[in-house]
Amino acid sequence: MSALLGRLGGWCARHGRLVLALWVLAAGLLTAVTMIYGSPVSNNVAIPGTDAQRAHELMREGFGPGYDAGGTVQLVLYTEEGTLLSDGREKAVGDALARIREVPHVVEAQTPYRLGGMASNQRIGMITVRLQGQDGVKLGETAQALVAAAAPATEAGIEVVPAGSGSPADKEIKTGTSEIIGVAVALLVLLFAFGTLVAALIPVFTALISLGVGLGVIGLLGHVVDVPKSASIMATMIGLGVGIDYALFLLSRHRRMLADGVPVHDSVRRTVASSGGAVLFAGGTVVIALSALTLAGFPLLRTLGWITGISVVCAVLTSITLVPALLGLLGHRVNALRLPLVGRVAGRHGPATGWAALGNWVAGRPWRVLTVTVVALAALAAPAAALKLGPLDQGYSDRGTSERRAYELVSVGFGPGANGPLIVVAELDQKIADTTPADPVVQDLTRRLQRTDGVAHVSPHKVNENGRSVLVQVISEYAPSDPRALDVVSRVRAIRVPGAHVHVGGEVAGLADAGDRIMGRTPLVVAVVVLLSALLLLLAFRAPLVAIKAALMNLVSLGTAFGALAVVFSMGVGSRLVGMDPPYSPDGSFVQTLFFSVPIDTYVPLMLFAVLFGLSMDYEVFLLTSVRQAYTRTGDNRAAVAEGLGSTGRVITSAALIMVAVFTAFVAYPDPLVKVFGVGLAVAIAVDATIIRGFLVPATMVLLGRLNWWIPRWLDRILPNISIEGHDEEPAGAVPEKELSATGRR
Missing domain, CATH: 3.30.70.1320 (Multidrug efflux transporter AcrB pore domain like)
Structure with a gap:
């Protein structure tokens, strides 16, 4: 695979103007078409079988x-x-x-x-x-x-x-300010990372082209499939982050090779052959994780998953084609417009970096580092047990919006339950007429509804024109976001009326069914994502223990994300800080307005799991690629871990800063759903790129020693050879990877 990617990168570098023109044309045309014909959106919350x-x-x-x-x-x-x-x-x-x-x-x-x-x-x-x-x-x-x-x-x-x-x-979420803030902060980080304006602009330009193509495709798909209204914002958040990151990884490798004196086109070819493979596999894990949402049994979540995956595919394609084209066109001018004192590029044999020193420090005391890190991560993840899931109603909309204003007026005038009435439809065994007084079956149903605990009001019934079903609107005593409203749904569904079969619809009932369906399917989705991602890593590195360990590490970063969400939203400690307004409260107590909890929609944790698992795997792939290359050259596991951390630490940190900046910028959106994703993604990426990749992963790799790269002989024989690391950088005399035995030694 590395050879194929190398040839692709070399061709793009030699035909840079053509590749650049095609991508710009595609982005421009797709954007123009969506502006002319629109981008239809729809939250189809139908859940078949409920x-x-x-x-x-x-x-x-x-x-x-x-x-x-x-x-x-x-x-x-x-x-x-x-x-x-x-x-x-x-x-x-x-x-x-x-x-x-x-x-x-x-x-x-x-x-x-x-x-x-x-x-x-x-x-x-x-x-x-x-x-x-x-x-x-x-x-x-x-x-x-x-x-x-x-x-x-x-x-x-x-x-x-x-x-x-x-x-x-x-609500339809419109993009704008947050994207500008995210791009501006990303450009600032890139300027400090690279030290040259030209190099800093390459990842930003590539990501914007990728985003233009992805959003254009998503907009056109809205004419043939139901595209959720939140799909564009999710695609923007993820696409912008990974688009910049993937280009950053390739550009960093290319500049190091140029510093070592490698010719421009040869450097581009070798960069795409090695780092391009890592980008391909990293993007593949994100797409796999998002695609697994199809198993959740919730059509809205399924569509949101594969639609968001389109932006990731576009980011991967631009990284392995447009970035090489730009590097080939610019040549050594990639280092033009240099800033003083920052962004110095060291070749492979340059002085040791601070990250390499950290790697050596961790390698010298792996048990102590592992113990302290595990305790710290456990403390960060512990609040996740208090995560509060439930419907998110208009009472949490941004203050000043018509949705929020109407919600509060209805609550004051008609009670909080009037914002989410239950639609009770009873199928009848026999045909009835709409008479006065009502048919005995209808009277019995109405009486039972009125006596149900938690029901505030029952509206007059309506008989279907064919006389085979009757509809009654029921107002609960509780707001749609109140967990007690779900209990009312359960009690109404438990009503048994001879001659009638009661069904309950409406917003609250639909969300209750969605929650039950998702909770029931969550173990399956998690298992599929973890197993497929581990299999992908196994194919990439031919190391079973590394693949299993990487999957477990990603689950750890997820725990810290859910812990942060619980503190900010479920406990309400930071709900004000992220711009949330307290919901309507009849007593208006001070404590309730200072610290107030915000329910998190039931499907959000599963969506976050898919996104974060894929994104966390990105950094794992890039770090493991570098460690594997160093180990293949030297055979010294401890030195390879330190070298791998040293060569990728600065790049991964810069990439993580960019992602954190992008995700944090989206917290400014008035929509609570976007705030939840912004907080969860930002915290998880920050923890993943620092504590986990800087301490936990190196410590465990040092402790495992050569077992990191152990593979049973029978498995080694049946696995296809699609290693992503590339070996064209190896010095003469380096032992090829195939000479590593089943024990992990040469």
């Missing part, structure tokens, strides 16, 4: 407009002075209703003066607008059109706010 999905399917059949795919929009009305019943305001609301009914796709607009449409204080009301033939993806645009149509009410001093359904993740 009770909530069955309820939604029944709800869309024969209950009239608004219950089908057209959807429903709620407009919350609020007057600060007086009530909505005053003559002037009631007339203004009537005029607004008339205009709302003229908006395209509107088939019904219910007055707030109906039973259950107005709060007891008469200052908060709700207009329910039912739509037909409306694209569900465009509900946000329709809501704004409805608000504009309600201008008569607004002019009369009535606040009109569209109530958002779903979680904060349902």
Whole structure:
């Protein structure tokens, strides 16, 4: 494989202008096409085979407009002075209703003066607008059109706010400031790492081209598949980080070779043959981890996984093609526009670095380093036991947004449970008519619902036009994000009515089913990711113990990430620091507003696991590649560990700083989901690149000695020879890798 990559890198270096033109053209065309035709997004939260999905399917059949795919929009009305019943305001609301009914796709607009449409204080009301033939993806645009149509009410001093359904993740997340901050900090780190402006700009330029192509492809895919609204932001976070990192690793190797006097094109070829293989395998682990999300049984998570993987594939492709092309075009000018005092390049035989000294220090006291490191990592991971999982509702949206405002008004006027009503649909054994009084089966169902613990209100029932099912809206006493709301779902589902089969849908029920499905599939996803990643490392290094150890190390860094999430969000210690606003609280107590917990959606830990496992493997691959090359040359395990850490420490640290900067910049996003990912990714990468790669990995490798590279003879015979390290840098007389015996010795 290294020979093939070397030939590819050499060809790109010789045809740099062509390769550069093709990539720039691809990025430009894809960006232009998505700007012209748009990038459709949709959070399709359907979970086949669940009770909530069955309820939604029944709800869309024969209950009239608004219950089908057209959807429903709620407009919350609020007057600060007086009530909505005053003559002037009631007339203004009537005029607004008339205009709302003229908006395209509107088939019904219910007055707030109906039973259950107005709060007891008469200052908060709700207009329910039912739509037909409306694209569900465009509900946000329709809501704004409805608000504009309600201008008569607004002019009369009535606040009109569209109530958002779903979680904060349902909003379309627009990119901008955080990406600029991340790129700026990355450029600053690269300037200090390389010491030249030209070299620093290469990884940034490559990552931006990769990101343009990836986002363009994702945007076009939105026309044929359901692309989650959070896919673009996840692709941007991951693509920007790995795109810069992969180019950084290649560029660092190339500059060291130039410092050793290797000709430019020969250096590019050898760089891609060695470091390019590491990039390919590192990217492969990220893609494998993300692809394993298809086993989670949650379509939204599955799509989010493989869509995000597209940005990683683009980053790998630009690294092994565009970077060599730029290096071939620039030649020795890659070191142009040098900054004073920073970024000096040492060849392989240059003076020892601080990282090499650290490697020697760790190698001299491996047991003590291992003990202290394990204790420190255990302390960082311990809070993960307090991680609080649950639905994330609009009450945690950014303060000042219409979603947050509507949520709080509904909570005050109608109770917190009105922000996430339960849709109860009962399939009937026999056909019934919509009569007054209601059929005995319906009466029995209504009574049981009203007596259910945690139910605040039961709306009048609605019979399906074919008489074979009945729909009832149930308001819980608890907010959608309150764990007790899930208990209400369970109790309603436990209702048994002769002649009826009860199904529960709605936001809370859907999230409950998603959580159960994901929790049940999590062990399978984790096992597949760990085993496939370990197998990939086994193919790369032909060392079973190294592969197993690397997988375990990645799980350790995941523990620290979950520990940080528990401290910041579940314990609420840093919720204010990351820009979260406290949710609505009836008592408004000081402690609750200073330290408040934020639930983490059930699917987030699994998504974080997949992303972090892949990213952590990147640094493991690059470190092991360098150690393996040193061991192949010298046969001295302890010296190889010190040399490997010395040659990669600065590069890995720079790469980690860039990733941490990019992920931290995204914490500034108002969306809680993005904040969770930003904090988790930043902490895990920081710990992984310092404590784990600087201390834990070297200490364990020193203790294992030559067992690091031991492989049974039978396994050595059946494994394909696709080593990623490349051997064109080895000095004359170095013993080839195949002469390492089954004991790991020459």
